[in-house]
Amino acid sequence: MxxxxxxxxxxxxxxxxxxxxxxxxxxxxxxxxxxxxxxxxxxxxxxxxxxxxxxxxxxxxxxxxxxxxxxxxxxxxxxxxxxxxxxxxxxxxxxxxxxxxxxxxxxxxxxxxxxxxxxxxxxxxxxxxxxxxxENWRFRPYIRQMRAWIDQGLVGQVTQCQFNLLNSGFVPDAEGKLPAVLRQPFFADVPRMLMMEILIHHVDALRYLFGPLELLGAWLGKSTAGIRGDDSAAVLMRTQSDAQAAIVMQATMTAVGLPTRSPDHFQIFGTAGTIVFKDGLLRLLGPHSREITFDLDEAYRSSYRDAIAHFVDRLADGKEFETNAEDNLETLRLVEGIYANGLCEFQS
The missing domain is CATH 3.40.50.720 (NAD(P)-binding Rossmann-like Domain)
Known part of the structure; x- marks a missing residue:
């Protein structure tokens, strides 16, 4: 721009x-x-x-x-x-x-x-x-660290990534109320919910980690009576690099018995190592093994701080924003494709 x-x-x-x-x-x-x-x-x-x-x-x-x-x-x-x-x-x-x-x-x-x-x-x-x-998710410190390990060649050629977000945010509690809606009431009324409101962050983060992505298939589901939009998703993408890798996303907010909120769970498999992030612990497995523990609440706060600081930095130096409008269009194209290809039909 x-x-x-x-x-x-x-x-x-x-x-x-x-x-x-x-x-x-x-x-x-x-x-x-x-x-x-x-x-x-x-x-x-x-x-x-x-x-x-x-x-x-x-x-x-x-x-x-x-x-x-x-x-x-x-x-x-x-x-x-x-x-x-x-x-x-x-x-x-x-x-x-x-x-x-x-x-x-x-x-x-x-x-x-x-x-x-x-x-x-x-x-x-x-x-x-x-x-x-x-789009602050990619500014979370564990996402930045995963990208650094990939860029340093510590996992070799990435062959697959699996991302899971599984919780019971849309499972009625003892009073029949939805915990996720109690936290953010507008969740009940948006026709495009899980993919457009939450998983859009992760699609952007996956693009940050692996570069351009191509959508291969998607399924969207809805089983919650108290909301209008989607509450479950399964998405298959692949990287557009010469050595293509599969990117698999699985998410539901209707998992009975699980916590009402859940942190990100990433597994990245490569020819030289594996990255696993779960419950705040980031591990690099293989010949260059190491691990880092992240405070998830602080990681959340820092994503806002670092995104806003980036905005101010780029205004000062005149360089391009990492998440400029053109970049965000690529995320939106994938999200639109997921809604178009999902088995459930939702109003736009």
């Missing part, structure tokens, strides 16, 4: 004044991450149509000003960059509104509700502003 010269100099020379749109659940993680960039960036404004939410977040993080709408905040002249943490159906409009005003954007994934609109948004904003997608 072309980087406007005026914007480069503006964002590199002073402490960035940040405006954040959306004061729901995820906004707390964004604001904690921004607070680690004191001296480089400061959240000056919040915008949310629910004034009570904005006021509560402003008091919690000492944010000077609140607005009742995104447009008011963008037109205030009080921000240099926009952080979009609103529901995903509003992302495209927020990106367009910032682009019209030449304001750089960090937008939660996905930056549009479907691939066609994402492509349209990208064409509309090209050359007008810079856009980074807040």
């Amino acid at each position: 072309t980087i406007p010269q005026k914007e480069q100099s503006r964002t590199a020379e002073k402490v960035l004044r940040v405006g954040m749109a959306g004061c729901g659940w995820v906004s707390e993680h964004h604001l904690r991450a921004w607070s680690n960039l004191a001296g480089r960036a400061k959240v000056m404004c919040l915008a949310d149509p629910v004034k009570e939410k904005a006021a509560a977040r402003a008091a919690q993080f000492n944010v000077p000003r609140c607005f009742g709408s995104l447009e008011e905040m963008l037109d205030s002249g009080e921000i240099d960059v926009l952080d979009v943490a609103t529901p995903r159906e509003t992302h495209a409009a927020a990106v367009r509104a910032a682009a019209v005003r030449g304001i750089p954007v960090l937008c939660q994934k996905p930056f549009a509700p479907n691939l066609a609109e994402a492509e349209a948004v990208l064409e509309e904003i090209r050359g007008r502003t810079r856009l980074m997608i807040h």
